[in-house]
Amino acid sequence: MATKYFIESESGTILSEDGSRRFIVLEGKELYDYLQTKEGKKKRFFVYQDDGGNMIGIEEVKNTTKGETKGERKTRYHNQVKSEINAEEVSLDDTVISDNGDEMPLAETIVDEEVNIEDEVVHRGLLEALCRVRPLLAPEERRLIDMLFHDDENGKRADMSGREAAKALGISQTELQRRKKSVLQKIKNLMMKKL
Numbered sequence: 001m002a003t004k005y006f007i008e009s010e011s012g013t014i015l016s017e018d019g020s021r022r023f024i025v026l027e028g029k030e031l032y033d034y035l036q037t038k039e040g041k042k043k044r045f046f047v048y049q050d051d052g053g054n055m056i057g058i059e060e061v062k063n064t065t066k067g068e069t070k071g072e073r074k075t076r077y078h079n080q081v082k083s084e085i086n087a088e089e090v091s092l093d094d095t096v097i098s099d100n101g102d103e104m105p106l107a108e109t110i111v112d113e114e115v116n117i118e119d120e121v122v123h124r125g126l127l128e129a130l131c132r133v134r135p136l137l138a139p140e141e142r143r144l145i146d147m148l149f150h151d152d153e154n155g156k157r158a159d160m161s162g163r164e165a166a167k168a169l170g171i172s173q174t175e176l177q178r179r180k181k182s183v184l185q186k187i188k189n190l191m192m193k194k195l
Helices: 028-036 038-042 070-084 117-136 139-148 162-169 173-194
Strands: 003-008 022-027 045-049 055-059 095-097 103-105
Touching (some): 003 028, 139 162, 139 173
Antiparallel strands (some): 095 103
């Protein structure tokens, strides 16, 4: 593996694809010494690893616009890269057709990797079953279940911790666990009867 940096130079023998830039190649001690110079410290490089494991650095395009802000440079650079790779912008509001023929916004097809889908499906199924047997619970049992297994108005999990629920009910965490176990066993029995 080697490290090679392509540095823009009028005397360079290596041309860019479009022929507008000339480069020299430095590596090893010669590269290290150059990067320690005043001129070398001012240079900025795009660095990547090629298929052979070599580290390749290519000097970034010089800023030719005086007074340009950092944000403007960034935008110009991104636009330049997009044009070089023929990137196409796509809006998340664009409509796509799903496998079953339904139209939906592209944003709805993106998976939130922070959400475990299997856990959410199980959670939703348990909540639906709980809704069917909830009316059969005593008011204090419903309150406990609502505190521990509640979704907020946006459908996001907003469960209280055991400590928060125990404090709200004015009981110890041990007593809360005992009540929770008892209510869950009752719910399980009710669900088995309903099935």
